[in-house]
Amino acid sequence: MIYFDNSATTLFKPECVKNAVYSTMSCLSANPGRASHSMAIKTASLIYYARKAIADEINLNNPDRIIFTASCTDALNMAILGSMKKGHVITTAYEHNSVLRPLFSKAKEYNTEISVIEPSFNGIDVKDIERILKRDTYMIIVNHVSNVTGQIAPLYEIGKLCKKHGILFIVDGAQSVGYHKIDVMENNIDMLAIAPHKGLHAVTGFGILALSEKVKLKHIKFGGTGTSSAEITQPLTYPEGFEVGTLPTVAISSLIPAIKWCEKNRLQNDKRIFDVSEIIINGLLTMPNVTLYTPRTLRNGIISFNVEGLSSSEACDILSSQYDICTRCGLHCAPLIHKYLGTISGGCIRVSVGCDNTYGEAEYLLDALREISRQ
Amino acid sequence: MIYFDNSATTLFKPECVKNAVYSTMSCLSANPGRASHSMAIKTASLIYYARKAIADEINLNNPDRIIFTASCTDALNMAILGSMKKGHVITTAYEHNSVLRPLFSKAKEYNTEISVIEPSFNGIDVKDIERILKRDTYMIIVNHVSNVTGQIAPLYEIGKLCKKHGILFIVDGAQSVGYHKIDVMENNIDMLAIAPHKGLHAVTGFGILALSEKVKLKHIKFGGTGTSSAEITQPLTYPEGFEVGTLPTVAISSLIPAIKWCEKNRLQNDKRIFDVSEIIINGLLTMPNVTLYTPRTLRNGIISFNVEGLSSSEACDILSSQYDICTRCGLHCAPLIHKYLGTISGGCIRVSVGCDNTYGEAEYLLDALREISRQ
Numbered sequence: 001m002i003y004f005d006n007s008a009t010t011l012f013k014p015e016c017v018k019n020a021v022y023s024t025m026s027c028l029s030a031n032p033g034r035a036s037h038s039m040a041i042k043t044a045s046l047i048y049y050a051r052k053a054i055a056d057e058i059n060l061n062n063p064d065r066i067i068f069t070a071s072c073t074d075a076l077n078m079a080i081l082g083s084m085k086k087g088h089v090i091t092t093a094y095e096h097n098s099v100l101r102p103l104f105s106k107a108k109e110y111n112t113e114i115s116v117i118e119p120s121f122n123g124i125d126v127k128d129i130e131r132i133l134k135r136d137t138y139m140i141i142v143n144h145v146s147n148v149t150g151q152i153a154p155l156y157e158i159g160k161l162c163k164k165h166g167i168l169f170i171v172d173g174a175q176s177v178g179y180h181k182i183d184v185m186e187n188n189i190d191m192l193a194i195a196p197h198k199g200l201h202a203v204t205g206f207g208i209l210a211l212s213e214k215v216k217l218k219h220i221k222f223g224g225t226g227t228s229s230a231e232i233t234q235p236l237t238y239p240e241g242f243e244v245g246t247l248p249t250v251a252i253s254s255l256i257p258a259i260k261w262c263e264k265n266r267l268q269n270d271k272r273i274f275d276v277s278e279i280i281i282n283g284l285l286t287m288p289n290v291t292l293y294t295p296r297t298l299r300n301g302i303i304s305f306n307v308e309g310l311s312s313s314e315a316c317d318i319l320s321s322q323y324d325i326c327t328r329c330g331l332h333c334a335p336l337i338h339k340y341l342g343t344i345s346g347g348c349i350r351v352s353v354g355c356d357n358t359y360g361e362a363e364y365l366l367d368a369l370r371e372i373s374r375q
Numbered sequence: 376m377i378y379f380d381n382s383a384t385t386l387f388k389p390e391c392v393k394n395a396v397y398s399t400m401s402c403l404s405a406n407p408g409r410a411s412h413s414m415a416i417k418t419a420s421l422i423y424y425a426r427k428a429i430a431d432e433i434n435l436n437n438p439d440r441i442i443f444t445a446s447c448t449d450a451l452n453m454a455i456l457g458s459m460k461k462g463h464v465i466t467t468a469y470e471h472n473s474v475l476r477p478l479f480s481k482a483k484e485y486n487t488e489i490s491v492i493e494p495s496f497n498g499i500d501v502k503d504i505e506r507i508l509k510r511d512t513y514m515i516i517v518n519h520v521s522n523v524t525g526q527i528a529p530l531y532e533i534g535k536l537c538k539k540h541g542i543l544f545i546v547d548g549a550q551s552v553g554y555h556k557i558d559v560m561e562n563n564i565d566m567l568a569i570a571p572h573k574g575l576h577a578v579t580g581f582g583i584l585a586l587s588e589k590v591k592l593k594h595i596k597f598g599g600t601g602t603s604s605a606e607i608t609q610p611l612t613y614p615e616g617f618e619v620g621t622l623p624t625v626a627i628s629s630l631i632p633a634i635k636w637c638e639k640n641r642l643q644n645d646k647r648i649f650d651v652s653e654i655i656i657n658g659l660l661t662m663p664n665v666t667l668y669t670p671r672t673l674r675n676g677i678i679s680f681n682v683e684g685l686s687s688s689e690a691c692d693i694l695s696s697q698y699d700i701c702t703r704c705g706l707h708c709a710p711l712i713h714k715y716l717g718t719i720s721g722g723c724i725r726v727s728v729g730c731d732n733t734y735g736e737a738e739y740l741l742d743a744l745r746e747i748s749r750q
Contacts, residue, residue: 003414008406009621011414018400021625025393025578030701031383034708036691036700039378039386070445071619073598098620100607101597197621201402205580205623217414220595222476223448224708230719232475232710245448245473246384246572248580250396251626317411326405326412333409333599335607344605 002325002361005174007147007302007332007352009197009204016257021203024253027354031246033226038368043249050255051239057259058192058210059183065211068244068252072174072195073098078171079191080141082217086111087136091130092153093118094146099172100336103141118340119151123295126157133161139168144182144229145175147336148350149341151296152180152303160187168215169304174198178262179273179300190215202258205251209242215329217242269355271302276353276362293341293348301353307373311346315372319349324370325352376737377700380552382522382677382727384572384579391632396578399628406621408601418624425630429583432634434558435568440586442617447549447570448473450584453617454545454566455516459594461486462511465504467528468711469521474547475711478516493715494526498670499533499591508536514543519557520550523709523725524669524716525677526566527555534563549573553637553677554648565590565744569724577633580626584617592617644730648676650730651737658741664748668716668723672683676728682748684723690747694724698743702726 015292030037031042050065053062055157060066069075081113084103089112091099107114115132117124129140140162142153155171162169170191173182177192178199184192196202196344202231211217218232223244228235235241241368277299284290289308307315316329328348351365379388399421405412407419426438435441444450455477464487466474482489491506492499504515515537517528530546545566548557552567553574556685559567567585569578586592594609598619603610610616637644652674659665664683682690689706705722706713713719726740 002415003405005405005410005412005415008409008415011405013400021400022393022397025396028613030378030380030386031579034383035701035703036688037380037695037703038376038699039701040383070449070623074445074596077596077598077619095597097604097607098598101599101609104607105594105597105609110384164409170724176702182634196619204406204621208619219480221523222480223450223452223473224471224476226708229472229706229708229722230710230713232472232479234476234480244452244476245446245582246570248445248623248626250578251623253581256546285714299398313411320412324413324626326410326414328412333601333604335605338605344422347604 002364004351004353004357004365005326006326006354007350008328010117010201010354011198012153012201012354012356013203014201014257014261016261016307017202017254020253020257021250024250028253032249033240046253047247047249048312050252053256054194054208055210055269058177059185062213064238065240067209067211067215067239068247069209071207072193073207073359074172074259075193075207077102078209078217079193079219083139083168084110085138085234086110087114088115088134089139089141090115090132090137092116092124092139092143093155094124094128094148094151095141095334095336096143096147096172096174097333097335099141099143109208113189116336123151123185124153124172126154128248129158130161133165137165139169139170141170143172144336145180145302146337147175147301147302148332148337148348149304150298150300151295153191155182155187163188184210186214188305195257196255200262201213201257202254203251211238235278264357272355272357273353274299276357276359277303279352279359279362280365287373290369293343305346306343306348307369310348310372313317313346315349318372319368324327325365325368378740379728379732379740380701380703381729382725383703387576387578387729387731389632389636390579391636392577392629395632396625399625402521403628407624408615421628422622425627428584428631428634429569433552433585434560435585437588437612440588441663442584442586442614444582445504445555446563446582447491448582450568450582451547452477452749453584453592453595454568456481456595456660457485458486458514458515458543458685463490463509464514464516465490465492465512466516467491467499467509467518468715469499469518469526469528469708470516470711471518471522471547471549472710474516474518487542488658490605491711499528501529501536504533505536506620508540509576511538512542514545516545516547520545520675520677521549521709521712522677523707523712523723524679525557525673525675526604526670530564530697532559538563540668550677559585559587571630573634575633575637576625577629581623583680586613640730647732648728649674651732651734652676653729654728654734654737657742659744662745662748664743665744668718678728679723680727681718681723685747687724688721690724693747694743700740700743
């Protein structure tokens with residue numbers, strides 16, 4: 001089996017990640033923040049150092065502004081629904097349904113006007129954002145790396161614009177954190193949503209929302225926090241007021257080893273993803289029956305295309321059933337960009353490369369695609 | 376270290392549970408429901424059989440009405456906020472903040488009137504509920520087993536009442552599922568919230584909301600579902616419309632072995648918890664300086680009390696620092712029952728017994744408490 005669906009989740013998990021999870025299950029799975037006994041304190045300490053590790057990774061100076069969530073989607077819900085109000089919001093056609101669905105589902109209730117930026121040739125252009133700013137624009141939400149085409153958004157320029165106009169800047173880092181270094185201070189990011197089970201190679205089962213000091217969220221979830229327990233109103237303190245219920249301690253315990261592993265292997269992993277992407281993209285460009293949607297200069301592991309005469313689901317089914325190659329078909333939960341690409345009816349094939357994919361696997365994929373595209 | 380905080384989370388996890396988690400991390404951590412390739416289908420199959428296993432365990436006939444959530448608190452948020460509307464809701468003084476906080480935080484917004492039933496000598500009396508029913512009572516929320524006193528609610532009688540009047544019946548099974556067999560059909564339960572990392576001995580990192588066929592929830596979370604991806608409105612289909620984002624597959628993979636382990640060891644575990652509880656309760660009853668809040672006839676592992684002259688936090692701190700015994704002090708996130716018990720200012724000490732606690736540990740705890748209460 002050859003796995004090219006790393007944008008959904010990285011199948012490869014480092015030994016240190018798996019060992020940390022096993023060890024937590026075995027001897028450190030008490031409930032943090034819910035008692036003062038030695039085991040609860042040890043577990044709370046594990047959680048604190050996990051906050052600190054990811055805060056350091058993204059240059060956020062206060063670990064208490066790291067909120068552990070159920071997933072990156074959950075983090076985006078918390079960021080968006082926790083900030084929505086009357087006024088104007090700008091987002092982009094690259095967004096995932098984890099941004100579009102909360103935003104559009106609640107737009108009427110909050111009296112929010114939403115503008116969606118279409119990409120130009122080089123993706124999102126900050127000038128297009130600047131042009132449609134309104135006096136009541138209060139939030140801009142941008143996908144850092146498109147899960148469909150791999151296109152990269154100009155965070156620094158958008159962040160500068162947001163800072164200048166006092167606009168909240170939310171970044172969906174699902175496809176980027178772990179692969180790309182993101183400095184939230186330098187880029188003036190107010191809220192960064194992270195999927196640690198993707199680029200960071202932690203396990204599934206938790207997400208992260210990193211908040212700048214200026215963010216004040218409304219609650220979208222309520223429950224026990226281990227603090228102010230006599231009050232039936234939800235505490236506004238960070239992080240615990242926003243982390244209701246028992247934390248996914250077992251999964252979170254994979255974060256520190258995952259970050260360390262990524263740091264240690266960054267150059268090697270980057271090179272592998274670049275090189276494998278290069279082989280695949282160069283190969284696809286030689287196939288007359290293939291339309292490539294990923295910008296041909298990108299080498300960041302996300303490669304989308306279609307084969308003439310086949311729907312993306314037919315092609316992916318053939319790749320899986322006849323060649324045992326795992327890729328993903330369809331819309332990848334990001335409908336608006338497919339309107340722009342002209343692929344809204346059938347979507348496209350996405351090959352997403354991981355740091356463990358080999359050159360041989362890339363060649364095998366290309367051979368398979370050559371055969372399929374000739375049929 | 377002696378761990379008596381099993382109501383927060385069971386520290387002991389069976390080998391089969393830990394092995395399942397490790398194995399999923401190693402070879403089955405693809406993203407279920409997001410692609411049609413072999414690995415995604417295998418993972419989706421794992422998730423489906425986990426739904427089926429818990430549905431069978433609680434006698435729910437449709438596995439698609441099992442929603443995997445982030446936690447039991449998350450499940451209760453989904454149940455309560457997804458059902459709130461204008462009208463009257465009844466709940467009890469035993470409820471955890473995972474029920475009270477969503478309910479009271481949103482009462483004004485939804486124009487909901489909330490009645491809180493006080494316990495009588497034997498806990499919640501269904502006649503007290505019946506007495507305050509109104510024409511617009513649409514929901515009753517009941518904690519099955521109190522996390523403070525261990526008191527058990529009469530689910531069958533309340534369910535019968537709910538059925539008769541067409542009222543939604545929500546049960547917080549955080550402290551009961553895994554220890555007590557719950558039949559949702561027989562008890563007319565419409566929504567059962569489960570904390571699998573407690574009585575079922577699965578790992579932390581997921582919760583479960585089981586829904587009867589008649590439940591129609593509003594969404595409280597939005598995002599990718601791998602279905603109807605062209606639509607930016609949230610699908611209403613169960614379960615995927617209510618399971619946004621990547622599922623905590625690694626944690627969920629612990630569910631089937633956990634349920635099997637519980638089934639196999641049920642008699643033995645029940646006996647151990649009963650016997651250890653009996654030793655502790657009988658011992659506490661001989662101490663003149665101890666006030667017991669758990670009904671003296673209960674033997675279900677949840678034992679709450681105070682020691683005269685000491686706050687609960689002082690007592691728990693001494694137990695932890697001088698005897699290395701982990702117990703929990705304070706309000707246990709359930710404020711209203713402490714008003715009834717007269718312990719709202721300082722809470723109480725809770726000893727919660729697990730199936731791995733020994734008679735020797737119970738005796739050691741009693742010795743420690745005798746020393747402390749004499750000081």
